[in-house]
Amino acid sequence: MASYNLLLLPGDGIGPEVMAEVSKLVTWFTKQGIARFETETDLVGGASYDATKQSITDAAMGRAMAADAVLFGAVGGPKWDAVAYDVRPEAGLLRLRKDLGLFANLRPAICYGALADASSLKRELVEGLDIVIVRELTGGVYFGEPKEIVTLENGEKRAVDTQVYTTHEIERIAAVAFELARKRRNKVTSSEKRNVMKSGVLWNQVVTAQHKRDYADVQLEHQLADALGMQLVRQPKQFDVIVTDNLFGDMLSDVAAMLTGSLGMLPSASLGAEDPATGKRKALYEPVHGSAPDIAGKALANPIAMIGSFAMTLRYSFGLTDAADMVEKAISSVLDQGLRTKDIASPGQNAVSTAEMGDAILKGVQTLAR
Ligand code: IPM
Ligand code: MG
Secondary structure, eight states: OOEEEEEEEEESTTHHHHHHHHHHHHHHHHHHTSOEEEEEEOOOTHHHHHHHSSSSOHHHHHHHHHSSEEEEEEOOOGGGTTSOGGGSHHHHHHHHHHHTTOOEEEEEEEOOGGGGGGSSSOHHHHTTOEEEEEEEOSSGGGTEEEEEEEEOTTSOEEEEEEOOOOHHHHHHHHHHHHHHHHTTTSEEEEEEOTTTOHHHHHHHHHHHHHHHHHOTTSEEEEEEHHHHHHHHHHOGGGOSEEEEOHHHHHHHHHHHHHHTTOGGGOEEEEEEEEOTTTOOEEEEEEESSOOOTTTTTTTOOOOHHHHHHHHHIIIIITOOHHHHHHHHHHHHHHHHTTOOOGGGOOTTOOOOOHHHHHHHHHHHHHHHHO
16 A cells, blocks of 8 residues: 655644644544555644744754655744744745745635635625636745845835746746646636736746747636736636736735635645656645634634645645545535534534534545445
8 A cells, every 4th residue: 555654734823723633534544544644743833933943943844855745734823923034933834835846836716605605705706616826936025035124324224025037937837827727627817917017027928928839728818916806806707727926826815715705715735846757746735724823722723724735635746536536525515514613604603613623524534435
Protein backbone atom coordinates (compact mmCIF):
# COMPACT_ATOMS: atom_id res chain seq x y z
CA MET A 1 0.00 0.00 0.00
CA ALA A 2 1.25 3.47 -0.84
CA SER A 3 2.59 5.41 2.12
CA TYR A 4 2.49 9.20 2.37
CA ASN A 5 4.30 11.53 4.69
CA LEU A 6 2.09 14.37 5.92
CA LEU A 7 3.31 17.32 7.97
CA LEU A 8 0.56 18.92 10.06
CA LEU A 9 1.07 22.55 11.03
CA PRO A 10 -2.05 23.53 13.01
CA GLY A 11 -0.74 26.99 13.98
CA ASP A 12 -2.83 29.47 15.96
CA GLY A 13 -6.40 30.40 16.86
CA ILE A 14 -8.91 27.95 15.41
CA GLY A 15 -6.10 26.19 13.45
CA PRO A 16 -5.62 23.36 15.99
CA GLU A 17 -9.40 22.83 16.36
CA VAL A 18 -10.04 22.42 12.65
CA MET A 19 -6.88 20.34 12.18
CA ALA A 20 -8.12 17.91 14.83
CA GLU A 21 -11.09 17.10 12.58
CA VAL A 22 -8.76 16.33 9.66
CA SER A 23 -6.69 14.07 11.91
CA LYS A 24 -9.77 11.92 12.48
CA LEU A 25 -10.09 11.37 8.73
CA VAL A 26 -6.36 10.70 8.31
CA THR A 27 -6.48 8.07 11.03
CA TRP A 28 -9.56 6.44 9.55
CA PHE A 29 -8.17 6.30 5.98
CA THR A 30 -4.99 4.68 7.30
CA LYS A 31 -6.89 2.16 9.44
CA GLN A 32 -9.10 1.35 6.49
CA GLY A 33 -6.06 0.61 4.33
CA ILE A 34 -7.07 3.16 1.68
CA ALA A 35 -3.62 4.70 2.03
CA ARG A 36 -1.03 4.76 4.77
CA PHE A 37 -0.45 8.27 6.12
CA GLU A 38 2.52 8.90 8.36
CA THR A 39 1.96 12.20 10.13
CA GLU A 40 4.26 14.54 11.98
CA THR A 41 3.11 17.70 13.72
CA ASP A 42 5.08 20.89 14.22
CA LEU A 43 4.67 24.51 15.27
CA VAL A 44 4.14 27.53 13.05
CA GLY A 45 3.12 31.16 13.55
CA GLY A 46 2.50 32.56 17.00
CA ALA A 47 2.64 29.12 18.58
CA SER A 48 6.14 28.68 17.17
CA TYR A 49 7.12 32.20 18.22
CA ASP A 50 6.04 31.58 21.81
CA ALA A 51 8.14 28.42 21.98
CA THR A 52 11.19 29.42 19.91
CA LYS A 53 11.07 33.18 19.14
CA GLN A 54 10.77 32.25 15.45
CA SER A 55 7.59 31.96 13.37
CA ILE A 56 8.93 28.72 11.91
CA THR A 57 12.13 26.92 12.84
CA ASP A 58 14.69 25.49 10.40
CA ALA A 59 13.80 22.06 11.74
CA ALA A 60 10.13 22.53 10.87
CA MET A 61 11.12 23.89 7.44
CA GLY A 62 13.23 20.77 6.93
CA ARG A 63 10.23 18.58 7.74
CA ALA A 64 8.08 20.58 5.33
CA MET A 65 10.71 20.11 2.58
CA ALA A 66 10.80 16.37 3.19
CA ALA A 67 7.03 15.84 3.47
CA ASP A 68 4.87 14.61 0.59
CA ALA A 69 2.41 17.35 1.56
CA VAL A 70 1.94 19.95 4.27
CA LEU A 71 -1.43 20.60 5.91
CA PHE A 72 -1.59 24.08 7.38
CA GLY A 73 -4.22 25.49 9.78
CA ALA A 74 -3.98 29.24 10.35
CA VAL A 75 -1.61 31.77 11.91
CA GLY A 76 -1.76 35.08 13.74
CA GLY A 77 -3.80 36.91 16.32
CA PRO A 78 -3.77 40.04 18.48
CA LYS A 79 -1.49 38.34 21.01
CA TRP A 80 1.40 38.81 18.56
CA ASP A 81 0.56 42.31 17.31
CA ALA A 82 3.67 43.80 18.88
CA VAL A 83 6.07 41.08 17.72
CA ALA A 84 8.94 42.21 15.44
CA TYR A 85 7.91 42.22 11.74
CA ASP A 86 10.44 39.54 10.69
CA VAL A 87 9.16 37.01 13.20
CA ARG A 88 5.44 37.86 13.14
CA PRO A 89 3.23 34.76 12.76
CA GLU A 90 2.47 35.41 9.06
CA ALA A 91 6.20 35.33 8.27
CA GLY A 92 6.17 31.58 8.94
CA LEU A 93 3.55 31.01 6.26
CA LEU A 94 5.28 33.31 3.78
CA ARG A 95 8.60 31.47 4.31
CA LEU A 96 6.89 28.14 3.67
CA ARG A 97 5.40 29.44 0.42
CA LYS A 98 8.67 31.01 -0.75
CA ASP A 99 11.14 28.30 0.29
CA LEU A 100 8.96 25.45 -0.99
CA GLY A 101 8.45 27.39 -4.26
CA LEU A 102 4.64 27.19 -4.00
CA PHE A 103 3.88 29.65 -6.77
CA ALA A 104 0.40 28.38 -7.70
CA ASN A 105 -2.43 28.92 -5.25
CA LEU A 106 -5.72 27.30 -6.24
CA ARG A 107 -8.73 28.68 -4.41
CA PRO A 108 -11.97 27.06 -5.53
CA ALA A 109 -15.21 28.77 -4.52
CA ILE A 110 -18.16 26.41 -4.68
CA CYS A 111 -21.59 27.36 -3.43
CA TYR A 112 -23.48 24.34 -2.16
CA GLY A 113 -27.20 24.57 -2.86
CA ALA A 114 -27.92 23.96 0.81
CA LEU A 115 -25.94 27.08 1.70
CA ALA A 116 -27.11 29.48 -0.97
CA ASP A 117 -29.19 31.34 1.61
CA ALA A 118 -26.17 31.88 3.85
CA SER A 119 -24.56 34.04 1.15
CA SER A 120 -24.87 37.80 1.36
CA LEU A 121 -26.00 37.70 -2.27
CA LYS A 122 -29.36 36.52 -3.58
CA ARG A 123 -29.75 32.75 -3.97
CA GLU A 124 -30.10 32.88 -7.78
CA LEU A 125 -26.79 34.72 -8.12
CA VAL A 126 -24.74 32.17 -6.17
CA GLU A 127 -26.54 28.83 -6.29
CA GLY A 128 -24.38 26.36 -8.21
CA LEU A 129 -21.40 28.74 -8.26
CA ASP A 130 -18.19 26.86 -9.13
CA ILE A 131 -15.15 29.03 -9.85
CA VAL A 132 -11.43 28.77 -9.13
CA ILE A 133 -9.12 31.66 -8.38
CA VAL A 134 -5.56 30.86 -9.43
CA ARG A 135 -3.44 33.23 -7.38
CA GLU A 136 0.28 33.78 -7.99
CA LEU A 137 1.83 33.13 -4.59
CA THR A 138 5.59 33.66 -4.50
CA GLY A 139 6.03 36.99 -6.29
CA GLY A 140 4.55 40.45 -6.60
CA VAL A 141 4.31 42.97 -3.80
CA TYR A 142 4.47 40.26 -1.12
CA PHE A 143 8.11 39.55 -1.85
CA GLY A 144 9.41 42.37 -4.11
CA GLU A 145 12.46 44.33 -2.95
CA PRO A 146 13.00 46.97 -1.70
CA LYS A 147 10.47 46.47 1.07
CA GLU A 148 11.25 48.90 3.85
CA ILE A 149 10.43 51.90 5.98
CA VAL A 150 13.19 54.50 5.90
CA THR A 151 13.56 57.81 7.74
CA LEU A 152 14.15 60.77 5.42
CA GLU A 153 16.50 63.68 6.17
CA ASN A 154 13.60 65.85 7.33
CA GLY A 155 12.63 63.20 9.86
CA GLU A 156 9.58 62.07 7.90
CA LYS A 157 9.25 58.36 7.17
CA ARG A 158 8.86 56.70 3.80
CA ALA A 159 7.49 53.18 3.25
CA VAL A 160 8.16 51.14 0.11
CA ASP A 161 6.74 47.87 -1.18
CA THR A 162 7.71 46.69 -4.62
CA GLN A 163 5.37 45.08 -7.12
CA VAL A 164 7.51 43.06 -9.50
CA TYR A 165 6.88 40.25 -12.02
CA THR A 166 9.03 38.61 -14.68
CA THR A 167 7.83 36.95 -17.88
CA HIS A 168 8.63 33.53 -16.51
CA GLU A 169 6.64 34.06 -13.31
CA ILE A 170 3.59 35.19 -15.27
CA GLU A 171 3.84 32.36 -17.80
CA ARG A 172 4.04 29.57 -15.26
CA ILE A 173 0.98 30.75 -13.29
CA ALA A 174 -1.02 31.41 -16.46
CA ALA A 175 -0.15 27.90 -17.68
CA VAL A 176 -1.67 26.47 -14.49
CA ALA A 177 -4.85 28.46 -15.14
CA PHE A 178 -5.12 27.44 -18.82
CA GLU A 179 -4.49 23.76 -18.05
CA LEU A 180 -7.08 23.82 -15.28
CA ALA A 181 -9.66 25.56 -17.50
CA ARG A 182 -9.28 22.80 -20.10
CA LYS A 183 -10.50 20.32 -17.49
CA ARG A 184 -13.43 22.58 -16.54
CA ARG A 185 -15.51 25.01 -18.61
CA ASN A 186 -12.55 26.13 -20.70
CA LYS A 187 -12.60 29.82 -19.79
CA VAL A 188 -9.85 31.95 -18.20
CA THR A 189 -10.26 35.51 -16.94
CA SER A 190 -6.90 37.21 -16.42
CA SER A 191 -6.85 40.18 -14.11
CA GLU A 192 -4.40 43.04 -13.46
CA LYS A 193 -4.32 46.86 -13.46
CA ARG A 194 -2.60 47.56 -16.78
CA ASN A 195 -4.21 51.01 -16.79
CA VAL A 196 -2.04 52.04 -13.82
CA MET A 197 0.74 49.51 -13.28
CA LYS A 198 3.68 48.45 -15.46
CA SER A 199 3.49 44.97 -13.95
CA GLY A 200 -0.11 44.88 -15.20
CA VAL A 201 0.97 45.86 -18.74
CA LEU A 202 3.51 43.03 -18.81
CA TRP A 203 1.07 40.57 -17.23
CA ASN A 204 -1.50 41.32 -19.91
CA GLN A 205 1.03 41.05 -22.78
CA VAL A 206 2.51 37.78 -21.56
CA VAL A 207 -0.85 36.10 -20.98
CA THR A 208 -2.16 37.29 -24.36
CA ALA A 209 0.89 35.98 -26.24
CA GLN A 210 0.93 32.68 -24.38
CA HIS A 211 -2.76 32.17 -25.10
CA LYS A 212 -2.23 32.73 -28.82
CA ARG A 213 0.82 30.44 -28.86
CA ASP A 214 -0.22 27.51 -26.66
CA TYR A 215 -3.85 27.79 -25.51
CA ALA A 216 -5.90 29.24 -28.37
CA ASP A 217 -8.57 26.58 -27.70
CA VAL A 218 -9.31 28.15 -24.29
CA GLN A 219 -11.55 31.20 -24.08
CA LEU A 220 -9.53 34.09 -22.62
CA GLU A 221 -10.76 37.45 -21.37
CA HIS A 222 -9.05 40.24 -19.46
CA GLN A 223 -10.64 42.27 -16.68
CA LEU A 224 -9.09 45.08 -14.66
CA ALA A 225 -8.84 43.95 -11.05
CA ASP A 226 -11.22 46.58 -9.66
CA ALA A 227 -13.83 45.77 -12.31
CA LEU A 228 -13.40 42.09 -11.60
CA GLY A 229 -14.10 42.73 -7.92
CA MET A 230 -17.32 44.43 -8.98
CA GLN A 231 -18.27 41.62 -11.39
CA LEU A 232 -17.62 39.00 -8.70
CA VAL A 233 -20.42 40.41 -6.59
CA ARG A 234 -22.62 41.39 -9.56
CA GLN A 235 -22.62 38.19 -11.62
CA PRO A 236 -20.18 35.64 -10.15
CA LYS A 237 -21.33 32.73 -12.29
CA GLN A 238 -19.87 34.35 -15.44
CA PHE A 239 -16.42 33.12 -14.31
CA ASP A 240 -14.68 29.75 -14.55
CA VAL A 241 -10.96 30.18 -13.81
CA ILE A 242 -9.60 33.57 -12.70
CA VAL A 243 -5.83 34.09 -12.81
CA THR A 244 -4.28 37.03 -11.03
CA ASP A 245 -1.30 38.24 -9.02
CA ASN A 246 -0.50 37.70 -5.36
CA LEU A 247 -2.16 40.79 -3.84
CA PHE A 248 -5.24 40.95 -6.09
CA GLY A 249 -5.65 37.21 -5.60
CA ASP A 250 -5.56 37.64 -1.83
CA MET A 251 -8.34 40.21 -1.90
CA LEU A 252 -10.50 38.65 -4.60
CA SER A 253 -10.40 35.22 -2.97
CA ASP A 254 -11.80 36.64 0.26
CA VAL A 255 -14.64 38.15 -1.78
CA ALA A 256 -15.21 34.85 -3.59
CA ALA A 257 -15.18 33.03 -0.27
CA MET A 258 -17.99 35.11 1.11
CA LEU A 259 -20.14 34.43 -1.98
CA THR A 260 -20.24 30.79 -0.91
CA GLY A 261 -21.84 31.65 2.42
CA SER A 262 -18.85 31.76 4.75
CA LEU A 263 -15.11 32.16 4.83
CA GLY A 264 -15.24 28.87 6.73
CA MET A 265 -16.04 26.96 3.52
CA LEU A 266 -13.04 27.60 1.29
CA PRO A 267 -10.10 25.21 0.96
CA SER A 268 -6.94 25.97 -0.98
CA ALA A 269 -3.94 24.23 -2.49
CA SER A 270 -0.53 25.83 -2.96
CA LEU A 271 1.56 23.94 -5.46
CA GLY A 272 5.15 24.10 -6.66
CA ALA A 273 6.59 23.12 -10.02
CA GLU A 274 6.65 19.46 -10.99
CA ASP A 275 10.01 17.82 -10.33
CA PRO A 276 10.98 16.43 -13.77
CA ALA A 277 12.75 13.45 -12.17
CA THR A 278 9.96 12.27 -9.84
CA GLY A 279 6.87 13.94 -11.28
CA LYS A 280 6.07 15.15 -7.76
CA ARG A 281 5.38 18.69 -6.63
CA LYS A 282 5.83 20.35 -3.29
CA ALA A 283 2.43 21.23 -1.88
CA LEU A 284 0.76 22.92 1.05
CA TYR A 285 -2.97 22.84 1.72
CA GLU A 286 -4.73 25.39 3.89
CA PRO A 287 -8.17 26.84 4.51
CA VAL A 288 -8.58 30.38 3.14
CA HIS A 289 -9.97 31.57 6.48
CA GLY A 290 -7.57 32.88 9.08
CA SER A 291 -7.03 32.08 12.74
CA ALA A 292 -10.30 33.76 13.87
CA PRO A 293 -9.00 34.55 17.38
CA ASP A 294 -12.44 35.86 18.42
CA ILE A 295 -13.96 32.36 18.26
CA ALA A 296 -10.87 30.26 19.03
CA GLY A 297 -11.25 27.66 21.76
CA LYS A 298 -15.05 27.90 21.77
CA ALA A 299 -15.80 24.90 19.51
CA LEU A 300 -17.54 27.27 17.09
CA ALA A 301 -15.14 27.00 14.15
CA ASN A 302 -16.32 25.49 10.87
CA PRO A 303 -13.91 22.65 9.94
CA ILE A 304 -15.19 22.33 6.35
CA ALA A 305 -12.50 24.51 4.71
CA MET A 306 -9.78 22.50 6.49
CA ILE A 307 -11.39 19.17 5.63
CA GLY A 308 -11.87 20.38 2.04
CA SER A 309 -8.16 21.21 2.00
CA PHE A 310 -7.45 17.59 2.96
CA ALA A 311 -9.66 16.47 0.06
CA MET A 312 -7.53 18.63 -2.22
CA THR A 313 -4.43 16.94 -0.75
CA LEU A 314 -5.82 13.52 -1.66
CA ARG A 315 -6.62 14.73 -5.17
CA TYR A 316 -3.63 16.87 -6.14
CA SER A 317 -0.74 15.36 -4.18
CA PHE A 318 -1.67 11.69 -4.05
CA GLY A 319 -4.00 11.15 -7.00
CA LEU A 320 -6.50 9.46 -4.63
CA THR A 321 -9.45 10.68 -6.64
CA ASP A 322 -12.03 8.29 -5.16
CA ALA A 323 -11.05 9.20 -1.61
CA ALA A 324 -11.15 12.92 -2.46
CA ASP A 325 -14.59 12.51 -4.05
CA MET A 326 -15.83 10.71 -0.94
CA VAL A 327 -14.72 13.51 1.37
CA GLU A 328 -16.28 16.18 -0.84
CA LYS A 329 -19.52 14.21 -1.18
CA ALA A 330 -19.65 13.73 2.58
CA ILE A 331 -19.32 17.49 3.09
CA SER A 332 -22.13 18.14 0.67
CA SER A 333 -24.37 15.48 2.23
CA VAL A 334 -24.00 16.75 5.82
CA LEU A 335 -24.97 20.17 4.52
CA ASP A 336 -27.99 18.65 2.76
CA GLN A 337 -28.93 17.01 6.05
CA GLY A 338 -29.08 20.48 7.55
CA LEU A 339 -26.00 20.38 9.78
CA ARG A 340 -24.59 23.87 10.32
CA THR A 341 -21.80 25.40 12.33
CA LYS A 342 -22.60 28.85 13.65
CA ASP A 343 -21.07 30.77 10.72
CA ILE A 344 -23.42 29.10 8.21
CA ALA A 345 -26.53 28.69 10.38
CA SER A 346 -29.52 30.84 9.60
CA PRO A 347 -30.83 33.01 12.42
CA GLY A 348 -32.55 30.88 15.06
CA GLN A 349 -31.18 27.62 13.64
CA ASN A 350 -29.35 25.21 15.94
CA ALA A 351 -25.62 25.14 15.34
CA VAL A 352 -23.34 22.15 15.86
CA SER A 353 -19.82 22.29 17.29
CA THR A 354 -16.59 21.93 15.34
CA ALA A 355 -16.22 18.31 16.46
CA GLU A 356 -19.84 17.44 15.73
CA MET A 357 -19.42 18.71 12.17
CA GLY A 358 -16.11 16.81 11.81
CA ASP A 359 -17.65 13.60 13.17
CA ALA A 360 -20.63 13.89 10.83
CA ILE A 361 -18.34 14.27 7.82
CA LEU A 362 -16.28 11.26 8.96
CA LYS A 363 -19.47 9.27 9.32
CA GLY A 364 -20.52 10.37 5.85
CA VAL A 365 -17.21 9.15 4.42
CA GLN A 366 -17.61 5.83 6.26
CA THR A 367 -21.08 5.39 4.79
CA LEU A 368 -19.87 6.15 1.27
CA ALA A 369 -16.97 3.68 1.67
CA ARG A 370 -19.30 0.76 2.42
C1 IPM B 1 -4.14 34.29 2.81
C2 IPM B 1 -3.78 35.13 4.01
C3 IPM B 1 -2.28 35.39 4.01
C4 IPM B 1 -1.96 36.20 2.78
C5 IPM B 1 -1.76 36.06 5.29
C6 IPM B 1 -2.11 35.28 6.53
C7 IPM B 1 -0.27 36.32 5.21
O1 IPM B 1 -4.53 36.29 4.02
O2 IPM B 1 -3.57 33.19 2.66
O3 IPM B 1 -4.98 34.72 2.02
O4 IPM B 1 -2.04 37.44 2.79
O5 IPM B 1 -1.59 35.60 1.78
MG1 MG C 1 -6.03 36.41 2.48
